[in-house]
Amino acid sequence: MVAQKGRDLLLKVDNGTGFATVAGLRSKRLSFNTQLVDVTDAESAGRWRELLGGAGVQRAAISGSGIFKDQASDALVRSLFFAGTIMPWQVVIPDFGKVSGAFQIAALEYSGAHDGEVVFEIALESAGQLTFEAV
Incomplete structure (x- = not known):
């Protein structure tokens, strides 16, 4: 993947008729994490930590900041937060x-x-399994 414009990284939310871009975001970030399961014991070779592969809980986090540019995305995001609603979201990574x-x-x-x-x-914060679709 070659260098891409940061503005082409998009955060989208399902608005009932499809995925709509959350307007006005100036910065966006997607991170993946796995909770590690430590199985180190007194007999671990050289006292090095040992991990149990494939046992940890995976999660993803999305963050962003910017300005609201339209009332529709502002109202949708605000209502989802106050209702505590879990919704389909999508992050578009250009050329990836x-x-x-x-x-x-x-938050x-x-x-x-x-x-x-x-x-x-x-x-x-992710609330279930994620899918990846290459472009």
């Missing part, structure tokens, strides 16, 4: 693929300086 699955909004923050615009930050 799409990661899709159920996520819940874990929604608003801030603003006296001489600037109101900005928001959003954090989502």
Whole structure:
């Protein structure tokens, strides 16, 4: 994969008629993590930690920040947060693929300086198995 424009990394939410881009995001991040299962014991060779492969819980986290550019995406994100709704979300990674699955909004923050615009930050946590579709 060659260098890509950061603005082409898109965060989308299912709005009932398909996936709609969450408007105004200036930065986005997708991270994958696995909880490790440590099986080290007194007989572990050289006292090195041993892990149990394939036993940990996998999860994904999405975060982003920016400005709301339209009332529809603002209202949808806000309503999903306050309802605690788990919804299908999608992250589009240019020239790589799409990661899709159920996520819940874990944090929604608003801030603003006296001489600037109101900005928001959003954090989502995976709530089930994810799929990957290459483009």
